[in-house]
Amino acid sequence: MLKMLARAPLGWAPGPQRLVPPTPCAARHCLRRQALRLRQSCLLAPCAAAALQRTEQAGGGDGGGSGTPKRPHSSGGDDNAPDPFNLGRTTVRAFADNFLRLGGGAWLLLQITKTWVDLSHLLARTAGLDQATAPLRDELKASSSQLRADIAASSTQLRADMAAYSTQLRADMAASSTQLRADMTVLGNKVERLQVVVVGVAVLGAWLGRKPGAGRGAK
Structure with missing residues (x-):
């Protein structure tokens, strides 16, 4: 689900219908709000700060007009212009990658801990068995x-x-x-x-x- 949302453009929601893309002002406000939220997170602070800086630089270089670069289309426009709609996908993808990394690390740590606990129980049982069979060995x-x-x-x-x-x-x-x-x-x-x-x-x-x-x- 996170990967699907990361690949989807901004303003799209899962379902039978697609939402109309927001206006440039609304999109810029939404991006700023998302960037501010993500910058407060300890895991995604560097990524969100870089995304917010890129967005502000792209908005300031437009000469005080709309302030938000338009999404490039295949019919025309500058292909090298920054696309603010990639911010949502970038942040969600980064969040998903970090979440998967943390989840994989936690799962690996859990497996190592479980293996260590099982090994400790096995060693304890072996020691107990050795102590239990000591009289029998002496008798034999x-x-x-x-x-x-x-x-x-x-x-x-x-x-x-x-x-x-x-x-x-x-x-x-x-x-x-x-x-x-x-x-x-x-x-x-x-x-x-x-x-x-x-x-x-x-x-x-x-x-x-x-x-x-x-x-x-x-x-």
């Missing part, structure tokens, strides 16, 4: 240390048990071997005695089973 460290100590003790005890079991197994195997050899020796002696008894019984049976007088008859 203690648990891992205890687990490593238990595993080391269990492995040491297992190695000791395996060494004792292997020693006991070798001793048992040696004792069993010795006992087996002793048993085999005793069994061998018993077998030898049994053989002697069997042979003796056989000889005794043969001697008892011979016929009486068989030996004398043979002689």
Whole structure:
């Protein structure tokens, strides 16, 4: 809307109809009033002062006649003559540009502030999370240390048990071997005695089973 008004000539209003351009005196009075208003503004004071100075210089150089230069037309006239109708467009355009610059700067500052606030909240949450998880980390460290100590003790005890079991197994195997050899020796002696008894019984049976007088008859 501001850009449309800046591009429009003085005396034109948005709508289905266009207003008739004002008279030179009315236009000069309107321009002076606008320039005085804009000069009081802190943002547009340099622009309004320069525009008012250009308007006064253009009015004073006319020789005290109407005092307001006419709007140049394509049909004739001096094209290099100053156009007071450009003041409205210039001031509105300057106001729009300054407003857009200030708005863009304010928006950028707002975004930077918002980003900084979000980053601060994130850092605060991270610090709070770090503090909240500190006991858990300590507990995990203690648990891992205890687990490593238990595993080391269990492995040491297992190695000791395996060494004792292997020693006991070798001793048992040696004792069993010795006992087996002793048993085999005793069994061998018993077998030898049994053989002697069997042979003796056989000889005794043969001697008892011979016929009486068989030996004398043979002689």
